[in-house]
Amino acid sequence: MFNLVASSPSRLCFQSFQVPIHTNKPFQMSSPSPVATVVSAAAPYDRAKAVKEFDETKVGVKGLIDSGIKTIPPFFVHPPETLAELKRGSEPGSAPDIPTVDLSAVQASRAAVVEQIRQAASTVGFFQVVNHGIPEELLRGTLAAAKAFHEQPAEDRAQVYRRHIGKGVSYLSNVDLFQSKAASWRDTIQIRVGPVAADPSEIPEVCRKEVMEWDKEVVRVANVLYGLLSEGLGLGADRLTEMGLVEGRVMVGHYYPFCPQPDLTVGLNSHADPGALTVLLQDHIGGLQVETNQGWVHVKPQPHALVINIGDFLQILSNETYKSAHHRVLANYSNEPRVSVAVFLNPSDRERLFGPLPELTSTDKPALYRNFTFNEFMTRFFKKELDGKSLTNFFRR
Template identity: 50%
Template structure:
């Protein structure tokens, strides 16, 4: 709730902002020097914006150049397992995607966001789940305070969008990036699968990268970055996330009590485990809180995120399938930490509120009494 005004004032201000279709990029470009009240976050969220982390702390960087080599694979599996277990985040280099492709993808998403407002407004909507959309804050009406970012979203499954359904300025690059990022995700999934002592192809058979959505965030310059957030602390809901970012910093990962900055590494991709992977791995891998600070740089921060999710739900071909910890990972010594859940529970949990932290694993936790 904004510190000034009533709930009805806030609701009206949200509606005005949404219907203007201007986005935060439009507000930023207009030269405002103070941000609207709907973007003001409470002190509880802002209190640790500048808390310092240990100077040498950094998410692991894993070189995938020898991932197919018999000699090196076991070491890389161990590195991925350790990173996913202790950090929930890691960067990969030598992942097989040429740096020119990374640059073109970033440039295309930036070009969309840099267009005049009246052009972008044609794509502005809030119906999620298929096709292409542009909006500011996908949880605008569900969160306590709006955050300082705009996004484009495209659903790549169950049916990939046709090029003509995407904006010409970025559509071709988005389709190309989807196939590149999926190839990297498939490689990482094999390594994660082996890290649990499972067959290399196990996660592929379970269709862990089959359902996916792409989001292209723009975090424009914010005149009062200490009063709002780029994105509030949250965990991702799916199996894994592949993130490509430009060289403007802002992403931070929670590690123990500290927020650790993820400094952009040219040519690298960031991988993180989602809530679903934590549940499926029975807690062996962990989804970790992360956030993005409001951008104080004149250059926009651009990040392109692909959220991967399970494509097939067990036990049914229909919507009533279920998921839970993989039976192969359970034993009398390692009982399930989470109960099984349905796709409906998964979606209801995500869309019932603003983005948040591990609400699904917490709801599904089984209490074991010793």
């Protein structure tokens, strides 16, 4: 049996992770400890203690699954209103697919591609791109490397388990674990790749080569995308890249293992990304959804496609010409884990003042947001849970 806490696994399993609020069944391991028989079923549930002890195991959600659990710990269970919304949003509807843009068409008609991206960025805030030039072998290899990291022995993953990215690399479960009302069923490795990249020796060897190769390709594609997005705003192709919006980069590899009770939790809470642009590579499992005017839309996995979404920061820079969007990931009910790799693109200068671009404001359309430093912006983000659009609301005039 997988020991969640080496010093006292039974205490963690049976005192902290007791009865979930939606079931009368106790939290179970594959081989229940005799200690369970002496723990009072009526003992009060201490959520803060349970979360702390889970974090201190350094094994993440993957460790829970490896231990053989059949019932998720209570702090992963979301409130009834959230679960009801998830159920409604997961039902098949008439909402259209998010747009797909063929980047190779730039050669034939750049203006047409600019318009496609402008339309997607100003309405849905999400689109997929195909024919982006990244080799298929690297697409497969990057996902496989992220998966390989999360499926290492727990003691290997634990070596980089931390809630800060001081050395440029950290593995953790739920970036907002201690702020959220309910946790999400996923683990993440995050790696700083710009402007000052993590020392290669700090990146786990199991994914080191792929991380470095993937970053180079993302930078290339991001420069193309920013040029098209900039032109869509009526600006020069270099306007956004000149602001350093490709230079600040963090790569994350999310791992969503099978969830024994996917109807009680989520893979990732509804939120909008805080940065400028996100470039996402997802596998074939699915589960990503975007909120649109027609309801929640499944972002269906397409072979070799990248998912691109507008972040809050670019919404602000564009003075709301472009829109960030709420998105979420459903808990994984498949026996196969879901894996995705995202790169968040941000400005490199954290002390520079940012706000709506002057070219996009006028007497008829005044600036909708106040100026701020990116450091202030991200500090605000990490002080709260993932909870939708409160970040943009905070900086609104």
